[in-house]
Amino acid sequence: MSTATVHHELASIVGERHCVADAALLEPYLEEPRGRYHGESRLLVAPGSAGETAAVLACCNRRGVGVVPVGGRTGLCGGTHSQANEILLSLHRQRRVRDLNAGCLTAEAGCVLATLQERADEAGYLFPLSLGSEGSCQLGGVLSTNAGGIHVLRYGMARDMVLGLEVALPDGRVLSDLKPLAKDNTGYDIKQLFIGAEGTLGVITAAALRLHPRPRAWITALLGVADADQAVALFRGAQSALGEDLNAFELISRGAAQLCGVHLDGVPIPGDIDAPWLLCVEAAGAGPEELLAERLAGFLEDAREQGGLLDAVCAVSEAQREAIWRLRHGVPEAVRRSGPALRHDLAVPPERIADFIDSALEVCRKHFAGAEPVPFGHVGDGNLHYSVPCPPDVDPDRFLEQGRPLSAELRELAWSMDGSFSAEHGVGLMLKDELERLGDPVKLELMRALKRAVDPRGIMNPGKVLSA
Numbered sequence: 001m002s003t004a005t006v007h008h009e010l011a012s013i014v015g016e017r018h019c020v021a022d023a024a025l026l027e028p029y030l031e032e033p034r035g036r037y038h039g040e041s042r043l044l045v046a047p048g049s050a051g052e053t054a055a056v057l058a059c060c061n062r063r064g065v066g067v068v069p070v071g072g073r074t075g076l077c078g079g080t081h082s083q084a085n086e087i088l089l090s091l092h093r094q095r096r097v098r099d100l101n102a103g104c105l106t107a108e109a110g111c112v113l114a115t116l117q118e119r120a121d122e123a124g125y126l127f128p129l130s131l132g133s134e135g136s137c138q139l140g141g142v143l144s145t146n147a148g149g150i151h152v153l154r155y156g157m158a159r160d161m162v163l164g165l166e167v168a169l170p171d172g173r174v175l176s177d178l179k180p181l182a183k184d185n186t187g188y189d190i191k192q193l194f195i196g197a198e199g200t201l202g203v204i205t206a207a208a209l210r211l212h213p214r215p216r217a218w219i220t221a222l223l224g225v226a227d228a229d230q231a232v233a234l235f236r237g238a239q240s241a242l243g244e245d246l247n248a249f250e251l252i253s254r255g256a257a258q259l260c261g262v263h264l265d266g267v268p269i270p271g272d273i274d275a276p277w278l279l280c281v282e283a284a285g286a287g288p289e290e291l292l293a294e295r296l297a298g299f300l301e302d303a304r305e306q307g308g309l310l311d312a313v314c315a316v317s318e319a320q321r322e323a324i325w326r327l328r329h330g331v332p333e334a335v336r337r338s339g340p341a342l343r344h345d346l347a348v349p350p351e352r353i354a355d356f357i358d359s360a361l362e363v364c365r366k367h368f369a370g371a372e373p374v375p376f377g378h379v380g381d382g383n384l385h386y387s388v389p390c391p392p393d394v395d396p397d398r399f400l401e402q403g404r405p406l407s408a409e410l411r412e413l414a415w416s417m418d419g420s421f422s423a424e425h426g427v428g429l430m431l432k433d434e435l436e437r438l439g440d441p442v443k444l445e446l447m448r449a450l451k452r453a454v455d456p457r458g459i460m461n462p463g464k465v466l467s468a
């Protein structure tokens, strides 16, 4: 059914000015960050409340019109891609912080992540979810993709930060489970099903989020190591030396760091550390700062004595700390600017990272003799963003197409090592065939049964995560 047939009815729910059918205004909603897909929807609807959202869904359900929820549109798997006969449903009008008290922030799904971090900070708390896209991505999007980021090793993934959830369902009901409770064992934890569902079951309209004490002291260092095995050994050492205060432990291959120097303005390697692998390590705690610095120095001293550490520089000013993080956060953009690249969001258990990196290099060279992968990622979660830029002797226009078998083999490799082919970005449109190919059949069957139970007409984000 065409979206024009529901336009009038939807306008009666949200108001005509919150229905966008103008092609020029719709255009930004049809793009996605990597330019891989271009959507075709001709109608965007922006409800102003959970009740209006549910009414929009009920109308689309009756008429059999597909609904594609959109947040900040920073997702990397084509999750907001739309067909001409589907509506886009934007939560941007629902961006109120409903409540903020000790330990809990209740906010609407259209809030931008950075705004929530700021609101928590102003109140003296920490909302620790932190991603490169935090200035644009929205709460509904980060929960629907169960986003990760740099603090997973300490605070967990997005789902670990949720105490309660409000969701509009395809049949027009609202699941209201916003109680700010850490403990509630009254049956199945239904809210968790909607987190990471990428909009295929319902529309998240609000969440009660767990807040943490705001650290009073930070210490950040950039380390140089010879190989990935050393990186993981140092991670385990840092865990036992710094305990709960270990805030981030990020891995950057030298190739990835060098791309920052070439493609981004003024992003050198701090301390000119000359090593095959760099580690961005941060500890944060209740202070005092000198004590934290002493513990980090002790850990570095031990690592040096044991021969695992080639070089290290500790930030002694906020500017130096920012320079280290600029390097880490700059890598995805530097890879993007360097030209076509095959990108993979893989995970293996941390102790298998080095094995994976060795085997993956062989796989890359088998397909393209001149391949020089530039991995980077989160050591503590075993999450590697494994990018393979187009080698100089390969036609850039044909590289992405020619690289498909290589990507498939890298995903299989991670899977065969008890890993994942999508650690934190989700499945969306891009990886649903891989889920079908590699996923556990029993899990897939349960997912389909759940989808049928909650969304029997299949209107929620059609064709994403699961094949129709």
Ligand SMILES: Cc1cc2nc3c(=O)[nH]c(=O)nc-3n(C[C@H](O)[C@H](O)[C@H](O)COP(=O)(O)OP(=O)(O)OC[C@H]3O[C@@H](n4cnc5c(N)ncnc54)[C@H](O)[C@@H]3O)c2cc1C
Pocket (backbone or CB within 6 Å): 033, 068, 069, 070, 071, 072, 073, 074, 075, 076, 078, 079, 080, 091, 109, 130, 131, 132, 133, 136, 137, 138, 139, 140, 141, 142, 143, 144, 145, 146, 147, 148, 149, 150, 198, 199, 200, 202, 203, 204, 205, 332, 424, 425, 428, 461, 464
């Ligand atoms: C520069 C950059 C850095 C990034 N870094 C990270 C990172 O470190 N870690 C990480 O995990 N990801 C990262 N990402 C990926 C992306 O930012 C995350 O996936 C983010 O969670 C998406 O949020 P969004 O609001 O942009 O969602 P969108 O892209 O708008 O949507 C993502 C999915 O969620 C669905 N959805 C959106 N809102 C709702 C809702 N209210 N209810 C139900 N479904 C909804 C959409 O239909 C879609 O399937 C990065 C992306 C970029 C561009």
